[in-house]
Amino acid sequence: MIPEIGHFALTLALCVAMVQAIFPMVGAQRGDLALMNLSRPASVALFLTIAVAFAALTHSFIVSDFSVSNVYLNSHTDKPLLYKITGVWGNHEGSLLLWILILAVFGLAVTLFGRNLPPGLRSRALSVQAMIVVGFLLFILFTSNPFERIDPAPLNGRGLNPLLQDPGLAFHPPMLYLGYVGFSMAFSFAIAALIEGRVDAAWARWVRPWTLLAWIFLTLGIALGSWWAYYELGWGGWWYWDPVENASFIPWLSGTALLHSAIVVEKRDTLKSWTILLAIVTFSLSLLGTFLVRSGVITSVHAFATDPTRGVFILALLAITVVGSFSLYAWRAPQMKSGGVFAPVSREGALLLNNVLLSTAAATVLLGTLYPLFADALELGKVSVGPPFFNAVFVPLMIPMLIVMALAPMLAWKRGDALGAAKRLWLALVAAAGVFAATYILAGGSFVHVGAAFGMGLGAWLLIGTLIEWAERVHLFRAAPGVSLKRATGLPRSAYGMTLAHAGTAILVMGVVGNTAWKSESIQVMKPGDTLDMAGHVYRFEGAERVEGPNYDAIRGHLTLMDGEGRVVARMDPEKRSYNTRTMDTTEAAIHTTFLHDHYAVIGDPSPEQGPGAFVTRFYYEPFVPLLWYGALMMGLGGVVSLSDRRHRIGAPARKPALASTMVAGGGTGTGSGPATEGAAR
Structure with a gap:
């Protein structure tokens, strides 16, 4: 009976999602506040119906109801309780239901914590989010029903894949999915902004917390997966450029670019079109990762090998999302004019350069991952693209990015002084040179260790440069201790978050280089x-x-x-x-x-x-x-500290009334609750 309740709840959720996808969008176009406000109770109802379905499937696994095909294929009475529960998402159907549940959770979060959002933007964003849910609910109901029955019921099940019976894999998929699916919220806000025809500093302030939250979960999810592969698979490695590893790493690269691009929109009212594009691309890459894992086109210890019908359905969903969003972008993006002008040597310019490098790295990894599939489909022969290719093309892109990461925070907005910033980083340069020399000598002075010594020096450059930037902010050693302490306690948490994340990146780089060179x-x-x-x-x-x-x-x-x-x-x-x-x-x-x-x-x-x-x-x-693990944890912690910043809690600055005339007819007119001066705060 409980599986039937779960199946009925999914069907009901599809109806609710369709209502949420259609009526609030129509209300936003017509300026009908009643229809726009329908998005809020609809998102609550959508979450509740999907949560009931997920609870029903979890119950079936806990009680070992082998009349449910999914339970029979992925559980056994001998399994410990923890792995009975994790068996819910240790398979294609259950993991897809978890994906849909997290989609609904993010929609619910916007409803609960986005009260300061303009009604038009909120209703459009929740409507777009519901459209995504509709697509995945159709997928699960028609091709991947998790409640399909077996008659007669077997006496016992086949058990969960032994590789997945591990505490690391109990938490890795939910963490990864929270990152994957979290970018759907940035995508929904981007599409809502395109429909509304308006992107400004207030929009960037609203979208940044959701992007940052997704980035935190994806960062920790990838790190947890790498740690699991390290200690569970017994091969002594932590990364192999596996296609499924790449499927999560590619949206992380573009999501990191999106996170920094949104900062430029918020601070300087520029790079609007580029930020919208990154939001669309990042979620599209998340969907592509879903296709790769569930279509059966790749083989991996992480992948769910499934029948071609499912792959075709996901491919169609991906095509509709990509084609539809890019068509809307091509139509509306030219109307978005950037308000801020900046010199190439400026903080905006440095962030844009890192955006380009991150985007190029994502495109390169994507090409290396998909090329064997294209070659096979075009009957060009079996092609293997492995670590040598990825290392050869990825590492050169990361070197200038790491150099600029230390320089960028030292540059002023709009127009910076590159020479002045370099002079203030003289200690970081000395430290990098010292680490390079010490590493080279201790390694034996062989030419083959020049690259490793350079990598360790590069990590030291970024680490010391990051600490110098913090010291500059608080006037450390340049003012009385009491003054420095007061400035340190007055810094926004986002500044501390950036320091932690950049320092974590430096430590991770040194871990990667040292392990690769001397293992x-x-x-x-x-x-x-x-x-x-x-x-x-x-x-x-x-x-x-x-x-x-x-x-x-x-x-x-x-x-x-x-x-x-x-x-x-x-x-x-x-x-x-x-x-x-x-x-x-x-x-x-x-x-x-x-x-x-x-x-x-x-x-x-x-x-x-x-x-x-x-x-x-x-x-x-x-x-x-x-x-590696220390660096990844510091990066995630930096994101959490930044997310706790007061500006994210009080909302975005109020939109100026003078800009209301630029809105498309029927757009929202609500304002944020924060003071206008908050937009200029560091």
């Missing part, structure tokens, strides 16, 4: 008592035993990690698991971290021909890899 690995067969020297440490294999888990059998190895003087550093117990419900093995790596370097051990298959108790073992020395 070492060893694969061998070991018998009990055998030892191996690597990276100044000794691994001693103590043997292995068979153990039983809640729903798996495993071989658990026992290793002792010692330093160069024979002192025990850690006991390490890697496992190789074989799950009962699916004929699939997984690797559970043992990792000992010093919080700057990791020692990483994996146990493989037995090798009886080498002697009794012999096993294949793999060891990795992972220098600087923890810096």
